[in-house]
Amino acid sequence: MTTLILHRSGPDSWVVTSDPNQLTMPEMPAMLSLRGGLFAADARRPDLVPWADIDNVEAAADWILVFYGSEVLAALETEAAVGDHIAVEITDPPTNHPLARLALARWLHRWWPSAHAGVARLDQRLLRAEIGALTWAMQDWLDEADGPEAWLGTHEWAAVETAVAQAPGFASGAELALEPTASGGTAGRRTSFTASLHLLIDAADDLAPDSPVATADLPWPEELIEPALVPSEQDDYALTAGGTTTAAPDWWLVPPRSVGGGEDALRWTEDAGDLTVEVTVGDEPADGLRLRAYAEGDDFPVAAGPLVREGAVYRGRARSTAVEPIDLVEVYHPDQVRPPVPSGMAESWRRGVRGIVNLRTHAAATGQALGGIWPFAAEILATTPLTPQ
Structure with missing residues (x-):
């Protein structure tokens, strides 16, 4: 009870x-x-x-x-x-209900970072297909602003509905789990998936790359509230070596996976007020990113400018108006509606996200039901090769 x-x-x-x-x-x-x-x-x-x-x-x-x-x-x-x-x-806590699965799947779609050391790359097309199936199952309960039209274009929605019609069981996620054999452990787990998972992958393949709904345009309900975060034990840290300062971008300020996920994804140098910034490009590059820089004790930016993607990095330059040296550089996108969180909170949020990702990756790799909820298809495929059928 x-x-x-x-x-x-x-x-x-x-x-x-x-x-x-x-x-x-x-x-x-x-x-x-x-x-x-x-x-x-x-x-x-x-x-x-x-x-x-x-x-x-x-x-x-x-x-x-x-x-x-x-x-x-x-x-x-x-x-x-x-x-x-x-x-x-x-009597029956509904932790594995499709509604709870949908909430977690959308959270993963928003916050799973770009692949870097220790973090696998998540196939977002596959995750969006699974989100589509769960959205289909829960559409009568969703508010209009969070319904199918907000997440999938017409072509994508048709692909998901076709897959659901052929294998409605995958909307619950029950057929998407790896089931450990009696011997348990990684070596004994089953690595072949049910037909419904293959249908889901087919649906993901139908999600055209030129979909009318881009990741950055999706509505994130979290942005409507202030997160109740525990302050970090340390503030966002920046390391300086050889004249270059490295730090992690604030994930609240940029579209999902548009920047690198490492703690050194943001790098800058300052020479007599001339600021040069370089940011690692993430799994899902975005246009329109900008930089703004602050000097110690200043509440307003002392330098700002655009970032331009050049291969695997975004680059930008700006001129500081401050006498004091720059001690904070932010990367942001003007369309992100969430106001900046304090630096310590941003670092605390990243650590929390990484902890969740590590835990879920381990669960998917070992065929565990985390909190009674089986891993999502995209998580399983990120850690286990799909056996051809």
Whole structure:
């Protein structure tokens, strides 16, 4: 049995949580905007029952009933006037429900970094195809801003619907898992996939590279809120060697995987106020990136300019207006709506993302169900070659 806490957060709104100390959104939220409220699985703890903030119980009734159960819905509908803090026990925590899987898949699509030391490259076409299948299954519950049209173009949606019609089981993800043999371990795991996975790969192949929906244009619900991050034990660090300072770009400020994922992906030198910046190009290069630089004690940029892609790097130059030397350079895209997070928070977020990626990579490589949720197809293929059929 699992106890859920229903906490009144406003005159007509409720927070649903399995942790009485977690009334706010999880620190690393895998969010969906649903009819009648927000839904957030914990990317760090997928074994926990996802959190929700419900502002319209009537509009959210269908997914509350299916996901949390009749006891929770009844408490919200009939006991709302009794108190502001209600405990309800449920028997089957729905951590592997397609709704939770969809939230986590979209989080991975937003935050999985570019491949670098220790981080595998994730096939984003395949992940988007799986997101499409899960979106198909959950489309009646999704808010319009987070629905199929926001994620897939007409051609892509048709490809996903064809694959779902031929193998509807893969929408739940149950058929996409590697199943360890009785001997267990890496050597004994099955490396051939079901026919539904091959259909999913076929659907991914149909996702044209000139899709009308680009990665940078996708709506990210996380950008609508301030993340509840624990401050880092150290600030973003910059290392200087031989006149060149190296640092990591702030992933909040750039499109997903547009820059390198390493801690040395950003490099700059300053000579008598002339700033030269170089940034490693990521798995999904983006146009329109810019630089802005700050001197110690300045709240406003003292140098700014465009970054131009030249092969494997973006390069840019700018002239500083400050007397003091530059101690911070940011890479950003003007279309990123999320305001900058403090430097310590940005580094803490990257460390959190890397921790999740490492954990999920290990689970996929060893055929484990992390928190009861089987790995996604793209995660499996990133660690296990596909056996031809």
